[in-house]
Amino acid sequence: MELKVAIVANKEELTIQVVYRLRRLLAQAGIPEDPLQPTIVISVGGDGTLLSAFHQYEAQLYQVRFIGVHTGHLGFYTDWRDYELAEMVASLQNEEIKSISYPLLEVKIGYANGKPKRRLLALNESTIKRGNRTMVADVYIKDELFERFRGDGLSISTPTGSTAYNKSVGGAVLHPSINAMQLAEIASLNNRVFRTLGSPIVISDNDWLQIKLQHSSDYQVTVDQLDIPQDQMDTICYRIAQERIRFVSTRHMHFWHRVKDAFIGDSEAHEI
Numbered sequence: 001m002e003l004k005v006a007i008v009a010n011k012e013e014l015t016i017q018v019v020y021r022l023r024r025l026l027a028q029a030g031i032p033e034d035p036l037q038p039t040i041v042i043s044v045g046g047d048g049t050l051l052s053a054f055h056q057y058e059a060q061l062y063q064v065r066f067i068g069v070h071t072g073h074l075g076f077y078t079d080w081r082d083y084e085l086a087e088m089v090a091s092l093q094n095e096e097i098k099s100i101s102y103p104l105l106e107v108k109i110g111y112a113n114g115k116p117k118r119r120l121l122a123l124n125e126s127t128i129k130r131g132n133r134t135m136v137a138d139v140y141i142k143d144e145l146f147e148r149f150r151g152d153g154l155s156i157s158t159p160t161g162s163t164a165y166n167k168s169v170g171g172a173v174l175h176p177s178i179n180a181m182q183l184a185e186i187a188s189l190n191n192r193v194f195r196t197l198g199s200p201i202v203i204s205d206n207d208w209l210q211i212k213l214q215h216s217s218d219y220q221v222t223v224d225q226l227d228i229p230q231d232q233m234d235t236i237c238y239r240i241a242q243e244r245i246r247f248v249s250t251r252h253m254h255f256w257h258r259v260k261d262a263f264i265g266d267s268e269a270h271e272i
């Protein structure tokens with residue numbers, strides 16, 4: 001594989017210094033930068049930076065592999081520390097760069113006014129919320145009505161996104177080898193009149209979800225950190241995408257180790 005690198009970085013002071021050192025190391029190793037047609041995208045910053053890098057290069061997933069350097073706390077998509085740049089650049093020079101791929105979420109937004117459907121990809125999740133009003137939506141699984149949802153909103157996440165917003169709204173953490181998406185409720189209304197399942201569900205890659213909105217205004221749709229401006233939206237369809245994201249896996253951390261590191265830490269160290 002021809003090595004051509006693009007760097008996506010945040011604007012933090014430490015990141016700027018790291019990018020400077022990275023550029024020097026890449027030049028010494030004879031690895032060229034090509035921001036338009038890269039084969040490796042190096043993200044320097046945090047998970048948010050990697051999400052931006054993904055969206056910047058999502059049309060080139062067939063040829064691009066990602067690698068994340070973190071300049072803050074350990075991230076979920078960032079494997080390398082800022083002081084390990086030389087080792088990381090050396091690992092890119094190996095004949096055979098190993099990679100690991102993860103599922104992505106396909107989001108298709110349909111409009112009541114006949115506007116063509118819009119297709120997007122999410123690496124973490126997509127959410128639907130409705131301003132300050134109760135969101136009312138019919139949830140279909142594979143064309144069959146499952147429930148009428150009333151509440152603040154819904155989150156639909158990928159396995160790697162399950163540790164992000166999904167976890168904050170009570171969703172389960174899903175191992176990324178499971179090719180599935182997760183639907184989690186955000187503050188559902190549940191009483192003697194209104195009823196939803198009330199727990200997150202995991203939907204396989206053979207199935208799809210359709211969310212049919214009962215009103216046409218005040219909605220906010222997010223795809224990762226992007227707010228999708230929409231008008232007259234009426235149906236959103238979710239499924240596991242054909243495309244996958246590939247990461248350089250030279251030093252990919254064991255998923256459960258990463259979960260423990262991020263959320264539990266060294267619990268004995270907390271004991272008095």
Ligand code: NAD
Pocket residue numbers: 046047048049051075076124125160161162163164165166168224225
């Ligand atoms: P950001 O970069 O500030 O990220 C917010 C936090 O989410 C950071 O601590 C980041 O490390 C963490 N994060 C991102 N992806 C993660 C993942 N896959 N697993 C575990 N932690 C993850 O903010 P941003 O650039 O706006 O990032 C957008 C993401 O932030 C969204 O995709 C959403 O998942 C997450 N988010 C979470 C909440 C919440 O938990 N209440 C609210 C808003 C956004």
